[in-house]
Amino acid sequence: MIKRGFTAMAVVGMILAGPAFGHAKLRSTVPAADAQLIEAPKSVTLTFNENVRLAVLSVAAGGRQIPVTVDRSAPAASQVTVTLPALTPGTYQVRWSVLSADDGHATQGTFSFTIMAAAASH
């Protein structure tokens, strides 16, 4: 009974803490989250509150992975940029994962942006 009570309290603790991993904080992205663009972006840039090393950045559209290259040997920086291939109109989901240079903790997140159909003419 006591053990169950303690376990329940620990679960409550996890709920209190919220569902997201949270150490290095993402300050902004380019393109911005939920942006609707008339021109396809050439790159994705993530800005954090501290120096990080980019571990994973994947871009997908309609379940199709867009090939991007992540340099895992790059030095830690508060801003990381990944070059994108030529993108066609559609909605793209970006999933990223970084390691904090200071505390070694992993942080991850997702956001999406849309390239409007009109962009095809650009």
Next chain:
Amino acid sequence: MSPNQWAAALIGAKTLGYAGTLGAAGAVFFLGYAGSLITSSELARIRRLVLTCAALSAAAGAAHIVLTAGSMSGETAGMWDGSLIRMVWQAGAGRALEIRAIGLSLTALAMLMHRPPRWGLLGAAMAATSFAWTGHAQSLSPRVFPVLLLGAHLLGVAFWMGALAPLDLVARDGNASRIAAVAERFSAVAVFVVAGLILAAAPLLWLLLGGFAELWRSSYGRCIALKLAFVAGLLSLAAFNKLRLTPRLRAGDADAVRSLRTSIRLEMWLGIMVLAVTATLTTIAGPPALD
């Protein structure tokens, strides 16, 4: 695996890592101050306990590194991705694990002696404080003071939590006066160690929270508040053991032995909860002062 499943696996591995490391270190400290009061069969059990805890710590540390790599990739295959594992290792986890491995190796070697030599105690201290080589305290600037505070706090936690299993082993014997002697030896040192542990934690908490109002405002603070509630329970049990049970043990009261064993087991469960909440807040919540 979903992000929450990765988080749960990471918290589990970290909790086991804390329990194994602090358990091994604390048991070695226990032999240092109470080794002369225990029997050879108890010594053999405590040696096995130290070796088991050290093996658990090593396995949990390795598991935490591969789970971190997997959680970053979002796929189980990421756990075996060499470049991701290298990144995690280079980000501080590797250095902490190396120091822990050296410390635990020294403690394991010290178990060959009847009483742990100084280098065995040094190994236990190295292992216990290895967690300060990575984590939130490393993000504060300047980092020297908070890292030293965390190191002192970890030594205190190892002393306290790591003594519980050896105390339970001694209490199994049922000899009330001998149990009282061991409990008194522990209490004599614990009063100062626990006071030091709290004195080290308070300024560290203030530095990480950036103000005590964050205890209820932020998710990190709410986790800390839950941890403090468990610690209050531990302190109450420790005071009960010292002020009520130890005098009864000294008087040869056999019922007090049973009460002490129940109390120690409750302390062990509370201790595991403290470690689990610590693992949670260091895995999924960031300190407000670093926002």
